[in-house]
Amino acid sequence: MSIGTREATVTLSGVTTVTFDRRYPYFAVRNDSSAPVYISTVSAxxxxxxxxxxxxxxxGSVVIANCGDIFGDGTLYLNGSGTVTIMGQYDGGNRFRAAKKGGDGGLKTGGLTLHGQVLPIYAVGEAVDIADTEVIG
Structure with a gap:
């Protein structure tokens, strides 16, 4: 299969050979199927x-170096079933890595009990809502 774009979705059914129209030093591969897939730039x-x-x-996803002859020839070998998304790229960063989930917005790191009241402790630089402050006296 010949790929003329930088990114493509490919359906696998056993061993599949994908050749990009230009040489990329790295390939990022995201496995969108329900089972593991195997990739190589050197083993057909x-x-x-x-x-x-x-x-x-x-x-999952992985970045693999194009290790054939000096930066390979743009060929990637895949084995498995289902679909994968492949991106040819010039650096080793994984563009498919999942983003980390954020919290509720507050970086409350704990609390301090003073005379029976729990006072929240926030990380340095975190904004404190007025509703979270109390005057104890």
Whole structure:
């Protein structure tokens, strides 16, 4: 299969060869299928556990260096079933890495009990709502 864009979604059914129209030093691969898939830039058989073959768990992603002849020839070998999204890229950063979930907005780090009242302790620089402040006296 020949790819003429930087990013593509590919449906796998066993060993699949994908060739990009230009040489990228890295490929980011996101596994959108329900089982692990295996990728390689050097092994056309792309057998699980073989040298040069990387496993991508379901819903996972990985960046693999294009290690054929000097930055490879733009060919990526995949093995598995389902769909994967592949991005050719010029650096090793993983663009598919999941974003971390945020909290409720407050960085309350604990509380201090003073005369039976719990006073919240906030991280330095965190805004404090008026409703969270009390005058104790």
């Amino acid at each position: 058989d792309c057998t699980a556990g073989a040298d040069g073959v990387v496993a991508v768990p379901k819903d």
